[in-house]
Amino acid sequence: MPLLKDAKATWILAWPIMVGQLAQTGTAFVDAVMAGHVSAADLAAVSVGASIWTTLIVTLMGLLLSISPLAAQKVGAQQTHELPALTQQALYQAIFAGLVAMVIAHAALPVFDHLGLTAEVADKARRFLAAISWGLPALAVSRTLYGYSSALNQTKPMMVIALIALALNIPANWILIYGHWGFPAMGAVGCGWATAFCMWISAALWYGWIRYSAVYVGTHPFDKLRGIDWKAQWQLAKLGIPIGMMFFIEVSAFSLIALLIAKLGTTAVAAHQVALNFASLLFMIPMAIGTALTVRVGHAVGAHDWQQARLIGQNGVRLGLIVAALGGGITAIFGAQIARLYTQDAAVLALATQLLVFAGIFQFSDATQVVAGGVLRGYQSTRAPMLLHLTAFWLIGLPLGYVLTFGAGPIAARGPQGYWLALVVALTFAALSLLWLFRRVSLAQLKSF
Template sequence: MPLIKDAKATWILAWPIMIGQLAQTGTSFVDAVMAGHVSAADLAAVSVGASIYTMLIVTLMGLLLAISPMVAQKIGAKQHGDIPALTQQSLYQGLFAGLVAIAIAHALLPVFNHLGLSAEVNDKAQRFLSAVSWGLPALAISRVLYGYSSALNHTKPMMIIALISLALNIPANWLLIYGHFGFPALGAVGCGWATAFCMWISALLWLIWICVSPVYRDTHPFDRLRGIHWPTQWQLAKLGIPIGITFFVEVSAFSGLSLLVARLGTTSVAAHQIALNFGGLLFMIPLAISTALTVRVAQAAGAGHWQEARMIGQNGVRLGFIIAAMSACFVMLFDSTIAAWYTQDAQVFALATQLLFFAGLFQFSDATQAVASGILRGYKSTRIPMLLHITAFWLIGIPLGYAMAFGLGPFEEMGAKGFWVALVIALTFAALSLLYLFRKVSLLKLSHTPH
């Protein structure tokens, strides 16, 4: 299978996912801008509240990702009749996980009392998190149906629904943040309620889309109501829990590093945030490719075509590396221009330009580990990748970053650059380890294939 033809097949699946993910990221941007026009306290409340909220939604998304490779393998094996029951079991699991996430969000509200926030920001951050948490069950429903749809090679609904949600978020914020047409002016708290409302609208749109579109007719998850099937629940959990932990490890590591950077002062925080924000936008490309590769590898695996699965994975790694090289060159060549988009402060600009160099270097290992993780999910290999991510982020990245930033042990004090050097090292370890695991798993499957 030539690289260009294979890359095209992956890209057809991936580009709607990428736009949908950018639209979801855009919602956070809109929230920050619109809350910031009320007051600095409202912007701070949204930012602080979102730090916990983001960890919850990313973990929830990981937990529910198991549906995609499981349905894709059923497609490959031509076991279409098993898909409705499997998807329905995943919806039960998603609703339960969403309700647990609400409980966790409310249990974490007292954490804000210990962050040294002003009384006003503390109160608004708690009420923002409380409000936005009510949308988590809807988010869970959407993610399950998105995983089911993408496994059937239908990724455009995710893009369209995410764009509708982004467009709807703006007037919902306008009504609830500023208080128009008789609605109370709730500021940051209104932002939370608007986001929760848009999550429920997204879930409703998914339900309508799947009920109306003929492409889901053969595998319709709502053909009849079934009870909870515990063996299937266990299969989903066995695959999904390690993915959820992996996602939590990564997002908590970045949040933890951001908190540690705060000790270095305002200039370092601002420059770090610029590099992290732009790097996060670029990451949407390999993340979308990773999701597409999960589906394609799982379909080939389900059909027992292990040579094809291995070839799709190998070509996916090459595609990820090409995109990483393009992203890295762009960041390194235009670091000054990118920094100028974010700030006019001379000190922040100078440091951000330096950190963007590392953000460019970062693309190679970050894209490779994301793509390799997606391929391994297609093979239903999630436990060892989870352990590798824990090692990379919690045992290498954070301790090494702290030592390099503050000059502990044999290291000279590097400031914020130390954290970025450590991130590059940690992600390089993750990328190389996951590539080795992919090689090992794929060759093992080939060796068990009858010739």
């Protein structure tokens, strides 16, 4: 299969996902920019509050991602008549998981009082998390319906709905952050309420699109109400829990770094948020490619075409590296200009510019590991990637980052730059090990066939 032809097939499926995910991440970008123009304290509150929030939503999305490869393999095996029941079972899990995540968010609120933050930042971060957590059940439903839709090669709904939500988020932030139309000026807390509101709008739009679009006739999960199928629940959980843990391991490492950097002061927290937020925007591009590859590889696996599955994965990794080269170069070269989009604070600007250089460097490893992870999900290989992520982020990245940031023995403290250097090392290990696993899994399937 020629590289350009295969890359085009992946890109056709991936670009609406990319735009949709960029729009979703754009919400965090808008929150950071609009809160940052209130005060450094509001930007720091959004940063610290988002460290827990992001851990919750990314883990939640990982847990619910099992619908995508399972539904894709049903499509590849020409068993689309099984999709309504399977998707409805996934929705049951989504509602339950979303409610549990909301409870966890509220239980975590006291943690902000023990991070060494100023009283103002701690209070704003606590109220930001409490507000935004009310959108978690809606987010869970939306992500499940998106997984079902993408398995049918229908990725444009995510793009359109995410863009609508982003468009709504801007005026909602304007009203609630700065206090317009009779609402009080809530600063960072207004970001939380605005985002939660937009999540519920997104869930309603997903339901309407799938329920009434002709594309989904015969496969959507709203035809009739079914009871809980414990066999299907176990199948979804067996695949979804390792994916959720894999996502949790990575994002919790980033979130814990944000919490530890809080000890270095408001400037360090704000600069870290700037660099991480922009890196997250770039990450959405290879992540979309990985999601598209999960579907394409899943279709090939469902059809038992192991040679095609391997070729799709190999070409997908190459496409991810090309995207990483572009994004990494832009980040490293134009770091100062990027940082000015977020803040005019001279100290924050100077430190953020330095951190963005590291963000540009690790684009190569980050893109490779997320693309390889998407390919492996298409093979339903989730446990080994989880263990490799555990090693990369918790056993290598966090300990090394702590030593480099705060110093230990003969190693001098490097400040926030230390954690970003450790992230480069951790992501490189993750990328190389997942590539090795993909090669092993794909060759094993070819030999068994």
